[in-house]
Amino acid sequence: MLFRNCLLKIIILFTSMFKIYHTNSLNIQEKYSLAELLMNMPVAVKERALRYKFEADAYQLVVGRLLLKYGLKEMGMVNRLAQITYNENDKPKLENVSFNISHSGDMVVCVLSDDGQIGIDIEQYKQLNLSDFEAFFTPKEWGSINKAPLPLEKFFWYWTRKESIIKSMGVNLSYLHQIEIDASQNYFSNEGQIWFLQDFDVLPGYYGAICSDSKRQWKNISVSPSLICK
DSSP, rough: OHHHHHHHHHHHHHHOEEEEEEEEEHHHHHHHSHHOOOOSSSSHHHHHHHHHHHHHHHHHHHHHHHHHHHHHHTTTTTOOGGGGGGGGTTOOOTBBBEEEEETTTEEEEEEESSSEEEEEEEEOOOOOOOOGGGSSOOHHHHHHHHHHHSHHHHHHHHHHHHHHHHHHTTGGGGHHHHHHEEEOSSSSEEEEEEEEEEEEETTTTTEEEEEESSSOOOEEEEEEEHHOOO
């Protein structure tokens, strides 16, 4: 019985684990043209990519979709990119699987789960004029940022957590100032729903956070350009 209970716990843990796939988009840009990457993409993805003013932004979108395609394949699902729809806040979604994509600098990440809601955000560390972002924080959060020994690092810690929350909830950036994070807690409560928060350290020089409607472990998987572009 003890062995059976332990095995059951292992199975539950394995099936409820998030998988986070990441890759360096610059390496892909150096090997493949945007036109090559778009050749096997659904029409909707092609149209969306070509609406971007800058090619680098189009690359990030396409690389994110390639990571999603790879992750779905790893989960035993066929290519479902053509089935992506969008909610009223332009958040992409698929039936029966939760996913979220984020990119910053040269890094692109995609998190997948077979149930629940999930959001992820990464930000590359860089110098910013913090005053430009005050409106996105509550007075308590803004005070915490400015009183921190390293205000910029504290800013990125708050920002990634807040953005991962709104991505989990399916709302847009205008909702950021309505969220107040307690820096001493790894969860956020909204209208009776508990959202669990975890830091995500993808690479040195990047900040990241994951938000989900259930507390689970995650596995970080680096994917080479040759695997997602074949």
